[in-house]
Amino acid sequence: MNKNFYGIILFALGLVGCGGGSEEGIATINQSQAFVIHSNYDWKLPAGFPTPRQPLDNPMSAAKVELGRFLFYDTRMSVNNTFSCASCHEQRMAFTDGRKTAIGATGEIHPRNSMSLVNTAYNSAFNWANPMLKSLHQQALIPMFGEFPVELGWANQEEKILDNFRIDVLYQERFAKAFPNETHPINSGNISKAVAAFTASLISGNSPYDKQVYQNQKNALSESAKRGMELFFSETLECFHCHGGFNFTQSSQHDKTIIPEIEFHNTGLYNIAGTGAYPDNGGRGLWESTFKAEDMGRFRAPTLRNIELTAPYMHDGSIATLEEVLMDHYARGGRMIATGDYAGDGKLNPFKSELINGFRLSASEKEDMIAFLKSLTDWEFICDACFKDPFGNIPDHQNCFK
Ligand code: HEC
Ligand code: HEC
Incomplete structure (x- = not known):
C-alpha cells in the first residue's frame, strides 16, 4: 500500500456538553502512521495553536470526552472506591497534586511527581521519561493497572471495578453514546480511551503570554514579564x-x-x-x-x-x-x-x-524571569467549567470565585 495513503472515514460524534462536534464526523486519516489528522471534532483551539493529531484507534468525540470526564473524577475507578485520576491531577493545580511524589489508592508511594495534564494531546512522548508510550490511552492503562506502585489498583480486580459502571444506568447510557457501535462497551479498553479523550480536551492557551503573542493584546504582559521573556528566549539562559x-x-x-x-x-x-x-x-x-x-x-x-x-x-x-x-x-x-x-x-x-x-542574573532580572514564568498561567483554563469535577467533590482554585 502507498505509504502515505490518506483515506476518508465516517464516525459518529455525539453533541453533548462542552466538547464540540456534529453527529456525523468526517475525518482525514494518515493510515501509515495511524493518526486522524482532521475531523469534525471542535477542539476550541486558542489562537496560534496547531491541530492535534488523534489516534486512529481512539478518535475524539464530544460524547467520549463527556464520559471521560465522569470517569476521570469518579472514585469508583479505584479498587477501594477512594481514588480517581483527579486524586493526583487536580484542576486548581493545573492537574497536579501538590505532593512531592504521588501516593496511590492503597497508600503506596509513587517515585515520581504527578505531571500536569496540559496540552497533552500534542505530546509525542508521555510520562517523565518513557520513550515507549505512544498514546494517551496507553498511558492511562498504567495508573489503572500498574502494580509498582499500585495507583488505582485494577490488577486482578478488573471485573469487580467494571461492575461498578455496568450496574449504573447513567453510565450505560454514556458508554452507549461514546461507543455507539459496540454491544458490550463497558470494558477497560474503552475506559482508558474515554479518560484519554477527556485528558486530550484539556487545552490551555489563554495566558497573558498567549494574549500578548498570539492574540495581539499589546499590554497583556507587564514590562517586567516582557523583559523576562527576552531572557527566557536568549542564548545566555x-x-x-x-x-x-x-x-x-x-x-x-x-x-x-x-x-x-x-x-x-x-x-x-x-x-x-x-x-x-x-x-x-x-x-x-x-x-x-x-x-x-x-x-x-x-x-x-x-x-x-x-x-x-x-x-x-x-x-x-x-x-x-x-x-x-x-x-x-x-x-x-x-x-x-x-x-x-x-x-x-x-x-x-x-x-x-x-x-x-x-549564568548570572541580577536581582531585578531574576524577578523578571519569575514574572515571565507566571505569565504562563491561564486562569480561564484553571477555572474552565468544562474540565471541572461533575460530582462537585474536588475544590476549585480560590481565584475562580472572584
Ligand atoms: C497515584 C497518583 C496518580 C493517579 C491516580 C493518576 N496519575 Fe497520572 N500521573 C501520575 C504520575 C506520578 C505521573 C508521572 C508518571 C511517570 O513519569 O512515571 C503521571 C502522568 C500522567 C500523564 C502523562 C502526562 C504527560 O505529559 O506525559 C497522563 C496523561 C496522566 N498521568 C493521566 C492520568 C489519568 C487519565 C489517570 C486516571 C486513569 C491518572 N493519570 C491517574 C500520578 C497519577
Ligand atoms: C537541556 C534542556 C533544558 C534546558 C536548557 C532548560 N531546561 Fe528546564 N527542564 C528540562 C528537563 C529535562 C526538566 C525535567 C528534569 C528533571 O525532572 O530531572 C526540566 C524541568 C524544568 C522545570 C520544572 C518543571 C516541572 O514541571 O516540575 C522548570 C520550572 C524549568 N525546567 C525551567 C527552565 C528554565 C527557566 C530554563 C532556563 C533557565 C530551563 N528550564 C532550561 C530541560 C531543560
Whole structure:
C-alpha cells in the first residue's frame, strides 16, 4: 500500500456538553502512521495553536470526552472506591497534586511527581521519561493497572471495578453514546480511551503570554514579564531550546509534524558521589528503559505552561519553588547537594546536557524571569467549567470565585 495513503472515514460524534462536534464526523486519516489528522471534532483551539493529531484507534468525540470526564473524577475507578485520576491531577493545580511524589489508592508511594495534564494531546512522548508510550490511552492503562506502585489498583480486580459502571444506568447510557457501535462497551479498553479523550480536551492557551503573542493584546504582559521573556528566549539562559515552541516543551507533534521530536536531557540535578548517578527506583530517567550509561538522569523537558501552580518541581518534586529552580539549579549550572545519601555536585555530572552551563542574573532580572514564568498561567483554563469535577467533590482554585 502507498505509504502515505490518506483515506476518508465516517464516525459518529455525539453533541453533548462542552466538547464540540456534529453527529456525523468526517475525518482525514494518515493510515501509515495511524493518526486522524482532521475531523469534525471542535477542539476550541486558542489562537496560534496547531491541530492535534488523534489516534486512529481512539478518535475524539464530544460524547467520549463527556464520559471521560465522569470517569476521570469518579472514585469508583479505584479498587477501594477512594481514588480517581483527579486524586493526583487536580484542576486548581493545573492537574497536579501538590505532593512531592504521588501516593496511590492503597497508600503506596509513587517515585515520581504527578505531571500536569496540559496540552497533552500534542505530546509525542508521555510520562517523565518513557520513550515507549505512544498514546494517551496507553498511558492511562498504567495508573489503572500498574502494580509498582499500585495507583488505582485494577490488577486482578478488573471485573469487580467494571461492575461498578455496568450496574449504573447513567453510565450505560454514556458508554452507549461514546461507543455507539459496540454491544458490550463497558470494558477497560474503552475506559482508558474515554479518560484519554477527556485528558486530550484539556487545552490551555489563554495566558497573558498567549494574549500578548498570539492574540495581539499589546499590554497583556507587564514590562517586567516582557523583559523576562527576552531572557527566557536568549542564548545566555538557553531555556527555549528545551522548553520551546507554542507548548514550551520539545517533544511535541501536531497535524503538520513530519517526524515527531522526542528528546530527553540530564540537567545536572544529581551527581551522586561524583559518579554521574541519579537516585535509583524511578529516579534514573531514560536509563531505566535503555540501560545506556549516557541516558542516566535524562528526562523529558515538561511544558512550562501554568508552572506557577504545579510546585513542587522536577521528576521527583525535589525543588520547592520556581526561584530555587532558576537560581540554585539552572543559574548555578546544576544543583549542589552538600550532604546526605545523594551528596554530589550536579554541575559536574558527566552526562549533563551541554546547554546547562549556568549564568548570572541580577536581582531585578531574576524577578523578571519569575514574572515571565507566571505569565504562563491561564486562569480561564484553571477555572474552565468544562474540565471541572461533575460530582462537585474536588475544590476549585480560590481565584475562580472572584
Ligand atoms: C497515584 C497518583 C496518580 C493517579 C491516580 C493518576 N496519575 Fe497520572 N500521573 C501520575 C504520575 C506520578 C505521573 C508521572 C508518571 C511517570 O513519569 O512515571 C503521571 C502522568 C500522567 C500523564 C502523562 C502526562 C504527560 O505529559 O506525559 C497522563 C496523561 C496522566 N498521568 C493521566 C492520568 C489519568 C487519565 C489517570 C486516571 C486513569 C491518572 N493519570 C491517574 C500520578 C497519577
Ligand atoms: C537541556 C534542556 C533544558 C534546558 C536548557 C532548560 N531546561 Fe528546564 N527542564 C528540562 C528537563 C529535562 C526538566 C525535567 C528534569 C528533571 O525532572 O530531572 C526540566 C524541568 C524544568 C522545570 C520544572 C518543571 C516541572 O514541571 O516540575 C522548570 C520550572 C524549568 N525546567 C525551567 C527552565 C528554565 C527557566 C530554563 C532556563 C533557565 C530551563 N528550564 C532550561 C530541560 C531543560
